Amino acid sequence: xxxxxxxxxxxDDPPLLSVRGLGKSYGGALGCRAVSFDLWPGEVLGIVGExxxxxxxxxxxxxxxxxxxxxxxxxxxxxxxxxxxxxxPEPKRRALLRGExxxxxQNPRDGLRLRVSAGANIGERLMAQGARHxxxxxxxxxxxxxxxxxxxxRTDDLPIRFSGGMQQRLQIARTLVTGPRLVFMDEPTGGLxxxxxxxxxxxxxxxxxxxxxxxxxxTHDLAVARLLAHRLMVMKxxxxxxxxxxxxxxxxxxxxxxxxxxxxxxxx
Amino acid sequence: MNAPDTGYNFAYLDEQxxxxxxxxxLKAVAVPGYQVPFAGREMPLPYGWGTGGIQVTxxxxxxxxxxxxxxxxxxDTTNAVSIRRFFQRTAGVATTTETEKATLIQTRHRxxxxxxxxxxxxxxxxxxxxPLRWMEARESETRKMHALAEYGVMHVRLYEDIxxxxxxxxxxxxxxxxxxxxxxxxxxIPKFDNxxxxxxxxxxxxxxxxxxxxxxVPPYTRVESLDFEDHPFEIQTWSEGCALCGATDSYLDExxxxxxxxRMMVCSDTDHCDKRxxxxxxxxxxxxxxETPR
Numbered sequence: 206x207x208x209x210x211x212x213x214x215x216x217d218d219p220p221l222l223s224v225r226g227l228g229k230s231y232g233g234a235l236g237c238r239a240v241s242f243d244l245w246p247g248e249v250l251g252i253v254g255e256x257x258x259x260x261x262x263x264x265x266x267x268x269x270x271x272x273x274x275x276x277x278x279x280x281x282x283x284x285x286x287x288x289x290x291x292x293x294p295e296p297k298r299r300a301l302l303r304g305e306x307x308x309x310x311q312n313p314r315d316g317l318r319l320r321v322s323a324g325a326n327i328g329e330r331l332m333a334q335g336a337r338h339x340x341x342x343x344x345x346x347x348x349x350x351x352x353x354x355x356x357x358x359r360t361d362d363l364p365i366r367f368s369g370g371m372q373q374r375l376q377i378a379r380t381l382v383t384g385p386r387l388v389f390m391d392e393p394t395g396g397l398x399x400x401x402x403x404x405x406x407x408x409x410x411x412x413x414x415x416x417x418x419x420x421x422x423x424t425h426d427l428a429v430a431r432l433l434a435h436r437l438m439v440m441k442x443x444x445x446x447x448x449x450x451x452x453x454x455x456x457x458x459x460x461x462x463x464x465x466x467x468x469x470x471x472x473x
Numbered sequence: 474m475n476a477p478d479t480g481y482n483f484a485y486l487d488e489q490x491x492x493x494x495x496x497x498x499l500k501a502v503a504v505p506g507y508q509v510p511f512a513g514r515e516m517p518l519p520y521g522w523g524t525g526g527i528q529v530t531x532x533x534x535x536x537x538x539x540x541x542x543x544x545x546x547x548x549d550t551t552n553a554v555s556i557r558r559f560f561q562r563t564a565g566v567a568t569t570t571e572t573e574k575a576t577l578i579q580t581r582h583r584x585x586x587x588x589x590x591x592x593x594x595x596x597x598x599x600x601x602x603x604p605l606r607w608m609e610a611r612e613s614e615t616r617k618m619h620a621l622a623e624y625g626v627m628h629v630r631l632y633e634d635i636x637x638x639x640x641x642x643x644x645x646x647x648x649x650x651x652x653x654x655x656x657x658x659x660x661x662i663p664k665f666d667n668x669x670x671x672x673x674x675x676x677x678x679x680x681x682x683x684x685x686x687x688x689x690v691p692p693y694t695r696v697e698s699l700d701f702e703d704h705p706f707e708i709q710t711w712s713e714g715c716a717l718c719g720a721t722d723s724y725l726d727e728x729x730x731x732x733x734x735x736r737m738m739v740c741s742d743t744d745h746c747d748k749r750x751x752x753x754x755x756x757x758x759x760x761x762x763x764e765t766p767r
Contacts, residue, residue, distance in 0.1 A: 296621045303623075318608075318629070325632045332632070333625025339635050339701040361636045 219281060221246045221419050222387060227276035229266050235443040236262035240276070242438060242448065246386065249413060249420040251434030251451060253427060253466070259443035260423045261391060267421060268308045268389045269298055283386065303333050307380035307418075311392040313372035316379070317364045323350065323375055324360040330383045349378040353408060370401035374408065381412055388413070390422045394429055406432050427470050431455060439463045477565035484531040484564040490514055494532035494687070498678060501689035506651030507619070508602050513685035523556055523581055524682025526598035530579050533594060533678070534560065539567045541575035546583040546724065546741030553581075572744050582645075584666040586723045586745035589675035591692060597660040599681040602688065604648045604658040624656050627699055635704055644709065650697045651690055659696075665708045665724045670696040715740045716758035718749035 220243035229236035237259035244250055252260045265271040267278060269290065278290040283305060290298065302308070310316040317326055327346040328336070336342050347357045353374040355367075364372055373393065380388060393409060394402040410433055413420050424430055430437055430451060437454045439447040439462065447460040458464045482488065490512075497511035516524040534540065540560050544552040548570040556579060557568050569575050572587040579596040589595060605615040608626040618624070627648055634641045647664035651657045659670060660679060670677065670690060677690040690696060700706040714721040716737040723745055725738040737758050740746035750762040 295617075299621060299623065303625075321629055321633050322636055324636055325629045328632055329625060329629050332628040333623065335625075337628070337702050339632065340703050342632065343636070 218245065219287075220244055221248075221281055223277075223279040224267070225277050225279070227263070227266055227273055227278065229262055229271060229273050229275075235259070236271075237266070237440070237443040240445055242445070244387075244419050244421065246419050247417045248436065249422060249434045251430035251437045252421065252423045252440060253425065253430050253437060254440035255425065255466070258440040260425075260440050262443070263440070264389055264391050264421065264423045268306070269302055270308075280387070303330060304383055305386050307383070307385035307388040309373075309376055309380050309388065309390040309393050311395045313364070313369070313376040316376040317372060319363065319365045321363070322361045323355070323364055323367070326364060326375060326379045327382050330379065334383060345382060349382050350375075352412070353378040354404070370397050370405065373397065373405060377409065377412070381416060381418070384416060385418055388418050388420045390420065392424055392426075393422065394424070394426065402429075409433060427455065427467065439466065476562075478562045481563045483536070484534050484560065485517075486514065486528065486531045490528075491532045494528055497687045498529065498532065498689060501678070501687050502676070502691050504655075505690055505694050506655030506657040506688060508686040508688045511685055511687050513682050516682065518555070518559075520683040521600060522552060523579070523598035525680030525684075525687070526579050526581070526596050526682075527556060527559065527680075528682065529596050529678050529680035529687060530556075530560065530577060531564075533596075534564055534566060534577055536564070536566065538576045539569050539574055541569050541572065541578045541744075542580075543578065543583060543585065543742075543744075544581045545726070546585075546745075547743045549743065570744050571748075572742075580662075582661050582663075583724070583741060584662055584669045586720075586740070586742045587748075588669075589673060591674045593675040595673075595675050595677045597662070597677065597679045599658070599660040599679045599686070600683070601646075602658055602679065602681040602684050602686040604656050619655060622654065624650075627656055628701070631699060631701065631704075635701070641700065641704060641706075647706075648699050650699060652694050653697075656699070657688060657690075657696075663709060663724055664698065664706075667696070667698045667706070668708065672696070711738060713738055714756060715746060715749075716756045718746045718754045718759065719756040720746070720749055720754070 222244040225241050227240040228238045240263055252263060254260045266273040273291055279287050280290050281287045324343060324346040327349050328342040331342050331345060347360055350357050350360060355371055355374055364375055394405050397405060406429060422433055434451045437451045438445050441462045447454060447463045455467055458467050494511055497509045501509045514528060516527055518524060542553045542557040544550040560566055561568055572585040576592060577594050581598040603615055605618055607630060609615050631641050634643055645663050646658055646661045647667055649657050649659050649667060659667060672693045674692050676692055679688045698706040711725050715723060715725060717739050720740055723740045723742060726741040727736055727738055729736050
């Protein structure tokens with residue numbers, strides 16, 4: 206299973222993100238260990254595994270929410286310079302998280318400002334980047350609301366009045382408005398009913414494709430992984446046990462754990 | 474006039490405390506708009522009555538100073554009267570209601586209409602010193618945002634105003650950027666007063682007693698009010714002038730005069746109004762000057 210070689214066939218460009226030997230332990234308890242992978246522009250990487258397998262820890266380390274103990278996260282920025290995210294000074298790290306990177310939380314309430322309107326939620330990242338023209342910000346906000354299929358008549362409503370699915374779509378719009386090059390999603394469809402999930406998946410697929418953003422999606426739902434991810438990493442006990450092209454991993458699982466995972470999916 | 478009380482150090486605070494506060498003030502002046510923590514003392518009046526302003530005043534006041542205290546522009550309201558009396562009794566300093574004669578002015582909610590000069594210090598009482606508080610509740614996070622000048626969220630608040638009301642309705646404590654760097658809460662002064670802070674010749678000191686923060690704007694420092702390109706900063710305007718002195722360029726308070734809808738607009742700066750009336754200006758509801766005390 207030579208992941209790096211497989212992916213390199215897809216693209217001759219250097220990777221956008223190179224993770225090497227990433228590890229995190231909570232006191233004595235293992236979070237994740239020796240995780241390495243490459244991610245190319247426009248590529249969607251799915252991370253699957255059961256609860257407690259370390260996938261959220263991995264995503265939190267990657268997105269700077271938890272400090273990793275070991276390894277490096279090499280990111281090639283818009284200017285083409287590569288730097289280790291873990292050793293980057295904090296101002297630069299925060300600037301990256303505000304602009305070139307985006308994070309979609311599992312619970313939209315973590316990623317939204319619930320006490321300001323939907324329009325302001327979308328506009329915030331623009332204003333953080335220096336947008337100072339109200340009309341432009343508003344036009345961008347309403348444009349994004351229609352892209353994520355929210356009625357623009359609700360631009361000035363508080364997200365707290367939105368349904369769970371709408372909140373999640375709003376969070377996605379808020380994250381993607383600055384055109385990030387790298388998006389992290391933690392169970393983006395968790396907690397939504399099946400029909401809403403399907404539409405959201407469609408939407409995410411369309412937007413990621415349109416923007417050409419690279420994407421790391423954590424999910425425990427293999428169907429979500431099948432639909433969205435180009436490549437898949439299977440985690441168990443904090444380590445990556447199998448990785449490869451999504452169809453390859455799901456149709457021909459090698460590791461016993463992956464075989465178990467694939468065979469335990471309910472067939473309707 | 475009250476005789477100074479005995480048994481207290483000059484201006485109530487002990488010398489070591491004054492020294493600590495002066496150090497904080499020096500740092501605040503050196504970093505305009507930056508909130509300097511200080512070890513605020515318990516003062517003989519409740520939080521919210523100006524404990525921060527009083528401590529700053531006590532630390533900078535000298536025996537030859539002339540003190541003016543205003544509350545909402547007026548020299549004769551409870552807060553102003555009790556603070557003025559406090560310093561009369563504990564410091565024995567001269568006091569005045571005339572803006573021009575004062576060397577030290579402690580204020581709550583207003584900047585005097587008369588232009589202040591280099592020889593004057595303006596001390597503000599501040600209830601909430603943190604302009605980011607409304608958007609971010611964590612102090613650790615707001616400090617980081619100040620340190621890294623991450624001020625995008627300040628505009629989210631203004632955006633909300635325009636989205637809901639069609640214009641920026643925030644009318645007091647209107648956030649400003651000091652010297653092109655720190656965002657600062659100017660205390661609950663009306664935004665009408667914001668332009669006066671810009672490049673003011675007088676030193677401006679801000680004291681927040683409950684939150685234990687001191688910040689400052691040195692003389693002639695740039696102070697800009699935040700806005701959008703297509704919704705520029707505006708100050709309040711009135712369709713009429715002051716009912717007593719006829720001023721059209723001062724901040725007006727609405728005073729209800731009866732229970733049948735009668736009302737009048739008068740200058741909130743009582744000294745400004747008095748001076749104008751003494752100089753012969755008159756508004757539509759004014760009795761001849763000198764016949765009725767205000």
